[in-house]
Amino acid sequence: MVKKPTPDRAGPDRVTSDRATPDATRRSDRSRRAIRDAALALVAEVGYPKTTVEGIAARAGVGKQTIYRWWPSKADVLLEAFLALGEQAARDAGQEPYRIPDTGDLAADLKAVLRATVDELLDPRFEAPARALAAEGLVNEPLGREFVAKLLEPQLQLYVDRLRAAQDAGGVRPDVDPRIALELFVSPLAQRWLQHTGPISHAYTDTLVDYALNGLAPR
Amino acid sequence: MVKKPTPDRAGPDRVTSDRATPDATRRSDRSRRAIRDAALALVAEVGYPKTTVEGIAARAGVGKQTIYRWWPSKADVLLEAFLALGEQAARDAGQEPYRIPDTGDLAADLKAVLRATVDELLDPRFEAPARALAAEGLVNEPLGREFVAKLLEPQLQLYVDRLRAAQDAGGVRPDVDPRIALELFVSPLAQRWLQHTGPISHAYTDTLVDYALNGLAPR
Numbered sequence: 001m002v003k004k005p006t007p008d009r010a011g012p013d014r015v016t017s018d019r020a021t022p023d024a025t026r027r028s029d030r031s032r033r034a035i036r037d038a039a040l041a042l043v044a045e046v047g048y049p050k051t052t053v054e055g056i057a058a059r060a061g062v063g064k065q066t067i068y069r070w071w072p073s074k075a076d077v078l079l080e081a082f083l084a085l086g087e088q089a090a091r092d093a094g095q096e097p098y099r100i101p102d103t104g105d106l107a108a109d110l111k112a113v114l115r116a117t118v119d120e121l122l123d124p125r126f127e128a129p130a131r132a133l134a135a136e137g138l139v140n141e142p143l144g145r146e147f148v149a150k151l152l153e154p155q156l157q158l159y160v161d162r163l164r165a166a167q168d169a170g171g172v173r174p175d176v177d178p179r180i181a182l183e184l185f186v187s188p189l190a191q192r193w194l195q196h197t198g199p200i201s202h203a204y205t206d207t208l209v210d211y212a213l214n215g216l217a218p219r
Numbered sequence: 220m221v222k223k224p225t226p227d228r229a230g231p232d233r234v235t236s237d238r239a240t241p242d243a244t245r246r247s248d249r250s251r252r253a254i255r256d257a258a259l260a261l262v263a264e265v266g267y268p269k270t271t272v273e274g275i276a277a278r279a280g281v282g283k284q285t286i287y288r289w290w291p292s293k294a295d296v297l298l299e300a301f302l303a304l305g306e307q308a309a310r311d312a313g314q315e316p317y318r319i320p321d322t323g324d325l326a327a328d329l330k331a332v333l334r335a336t337v338d339e340l341l342d343p344r345f346e347a348p349a350r351a352l353a354a355e356g357l358v359n360e361p362l363g364r365e366f367v368a369k370l371l372e373p374q375l376q377l378y379v380d381r382l383r384a385a386q387d388a389g390g391v392r393p394d395v396d397p398r399i400a401l402e403l404f405v406s407p408l409a410q411r412w413l414q415h416t417g418p419i420s421h422a423y424t425d426t427l428v429d430y431a432l433n434g435l436a437p438r
Contacts, residue, residue: 048358057361131357138354138413139267148416156416159408165434174434179417180407180426181435187410188402194357194413198398207399215434216382216400217390 015018034060034066036081040129041123043078049133053077075136075143082129083151089120100162107209109162112187114205121193121200134194156182182211253279254286255300259348262297267351272296294355294362301348302370308339319381325390326428328381333404333424340412340419353413375401391432403431 038059042051053074057064071077090098100113121128133151137144156179164177172181185208192198257278261270272293276283290296309317319332339345352370356363375398382397392399404427411417 011361083275102390128308131398134414135354135357138350138357141415144415148414152414152416170437173437176430176435180423183403183407184403184427184430184435187406189397190414191402191406195353195367195371196360198362198373204399205394208403211395211400211403211434212430213436215430215432215436215438216395216403217432217434218389218392219434219438 002195017120026192031060031062031066032070033084035062035070035077036084039077039081040125043132044124044128047128048078048136051078051132053151071078075133075140078129078133079146079150082133085126085129086151089126101160102162102165104169106162106166107213110185110209110213111202111206113120113158114189114209117189117203118200118202118205121189131194156186181212185209249364250279250281250285251289252303254281254289254296255303256397258293258296258300259304259344261349262351263343267297267355268346270351294352294359297348298362298365298369299350301352304344304348304387305370308345317377319377321381321384323388325381326432329378329404329428329432330421330425332377333408333428334421336423337419337424340408350413375405380404400431404428 027150034169035056038056039051042055042059046055048111051074053064053067056074057067060067067077071080101109103109133143133147159182160178163172163176163181163215166172167174167176167178172178188208189200189205192200192204198204254275257275261274263277265274270293272286274285275293275296276286279286279394286296290299320328322328327353340349352362352366356366378401379397382391382395382400385391386393386395386397391397404424408419408424412414413417417423
């Protein structure tokens with residue numbers, strides 16, 4: 001995970017809360033966390049379509065209006081909850097600020113980060129909200145663009161950075177566009193996971209990296 | 220497009236209709252076509268979530284029960300309609316049975332078919348129902364698996380066939396798994412189109428083919 005929490009989502013309310021007493025701020029933070037946790041739990045249990053703002057409010061022990069004060073829709077609650085979940089996981093793993101390691105062995109570094117991504121995609125705590133958000137993003141274009149801008153693209157930029165370093169070190173051809181090149185190993189994994197077009201595993205992503213770096217044609 | 224029409228979706232009713240008089244069969248085929256056309260038109264106009272079986276029936280000039288006699292849900296109507304649309308397009312283009320051309324130049328053949336795919340993905344007649352079905356398939360697992368099995372995987376197998384021919388001709392390394400290799404150029408296009416992670420164009424898919432065949436590392 002890459003992004004800092006996004007207090008701008010909360011708008012003016014958040015500003016008010018920052019100026020409030022420490023106790024009020026703490027209560028407010030606690031409510032926000034309870035709402036995010038409730039949203040993630042509900043989506044995992046009943047799916048995105050049956051998750052409602054009312055249901056999230058009831059489970060979080062807050063009024064519906066408390067949610068609408070901070071977020072315009074359930075999709076926005078879920079997006080923020082999912083971002084916070086990823087940030088927590090990154091902190092737990094001591095990986096903040098996150099970047100792709102540079103050991104000098106590009107293939108090994110890419111394989112390591114893709115293996116970790118496979119593990120995350122197979123973890124039900126991530127899988128349910130990530131799939132729900134991705135699905136909603138296909139038909140709800142503003143949410144989809146926010147999902148991509150806040151969640152997906154910052155992660156893709158980490159690959160751009162690592163590929164640029166490899167170009168400087170001579171491990172990737174200088175004429176290669178890193179933003180397109182990363183898609184050769186990232187997009188296949190994304191499509192298999194999203195559309196169930198095939199199984200995902202460490203062996204699979206290792207193969208993608210080998211093919212992408214060395215090509216399919218004989219050398 | 221690849222697949223023949225799928226009369227098995229209609230089950231016993233279809234068998235009955237095949238045994239009926241030629242006039243009844245013709246009327247039945249006309250109704251099915253009207254229903255498919257109405258489903259495609261509605262999805263394009265109001266989107267998948269607001270498309271209902273009632274709406275499709277009204278637009279097709281049939282009763283709701285006529286639809287339910289042949290299809291269990293609007294998703295199934297739309298899947299069949301979309302398959303039929305692709306078959307019609309393939310017939311119109313004289314490309315039935317469809318396969319990827321083999322001119323002996325693998326890069327040129329892959330670029331040609333991917334350019335045609337870009338054109339199709341940018342055509343609103345295909346785009347609206349394809350996106351609607353893909354989105355529904357992410358959250359509706361049986362439909363998703365049917366979408367992949369009937370629509371996506373048969374198309375991917377055409378790339379497998381072409382890559383196998385290239386292996387026989389020495390243009391692709393013999394140790395490469397064609398079912399994985401094709402994802403290096405197909406999945407990036409699919410993800411950009413589905414999730415709006417970037418623009419799609421002929422230049423973009425040409426680049427994907429070049430990177431996939433020759434790799435990112437210096438030769």
